[in-house]
Amino acid sequence: MGANTTQSKGNGKNLRQRRAPVYVHILVFTFILAGVFVAKTILLVDDEPAILRALQRTLQRAGYRVLLAEHGVQALSLLSTEQVALVISDFRMPDMNGAELLQQVRLQFPSTIGLILSAYADREALLACLNSGAAWRFMEKPWEDTQLLKDITAALSERDRRQAEQQ
Numbered sequence: 001m002g003a004n005t006t007q008s009k010g011n012g013k014n015l016r017q018r019r020a021p022v023y024v025h026i027l028v029f030t031f032i033l034a035g036v037f038v039a040k041t042i043l044l045v046d047d048e049p050a051i052l053r054a055l056q057r058t059l060q061r062a063g064y065r066v067l068l069a070e071h072g073v074q075a076l077s078l079l080s081t082e083q084v085a086l087v088i089s090d091f092r093m094p095d096m097n098g099a100e101l102l103q104q105v106r107l108q109f110p111s112t113i114g115l116i117l118s119a120y121a122d123r124e125a126l127l128a129c130l131n132s133g134a135a136w137r138f139m140e141k142p143w144e145d146t147q148l149l150k151d152i153t154a155a156l157s158e159r160d161r162r163q164a165e166q167q
Contacts, residue, residue: 041065041082042152045075045089045101046117051141055088055117058145059152072096076104084112086155088139091118091126099129106134113159115151117141 042064044055049070056066067082069075071093078084087105089098096104098121102114114134116126119141129135136155139148 040156041067041084041086043067043069043075043078043082043084043087045069045072045087045093045098047071047090047093051090055148058148062149062152064152072101072104075101076108079105079109079112084109085159086152087112087114088117088152089114091116091121097125099125099134102129102134103132106132111159111163113155113162115139115155117143117148 040063042059044052044059044066045068046052046055047070052068052070056068059066067078067084069078072089072095075087075089079087087102089101091098093101098116098118102116105112105114113136115137116129116135117139121138126135126138130138136158137151139151
């Protein structure tokens, strides 16, 4: 039997039932659309391209818009042209480490929240980064996808909470 027909119990005949038409109205406002992308854009910063690609796959499957940078200067350049909600940075990178990068992000882009994802970090520098508020949380490599996504959700919720407090 088709989706639009039902069987009558009384006489065994098929009776067509009409469904009420469904109208879907989609209104797209530029400022709303931009806000959606801001809330879901993540910048990944790592000097290892294989790590960037693995993280990118995981985050894109989860519905995030992902930008990639292989060093701090490139990340800051992207941040100056893109609206990014979250920066996830490796700690040990040449020229500018993750703590230094996230300190710059905090100063120049205060609505962007930062996370460190690293296999190795100088304990003192990491604690200073966390205590200063430049990094919201430290996550270890290798990561587990489910936990990584939970941490990202928590970080984005924290960002939203901070923005609500400022208004």
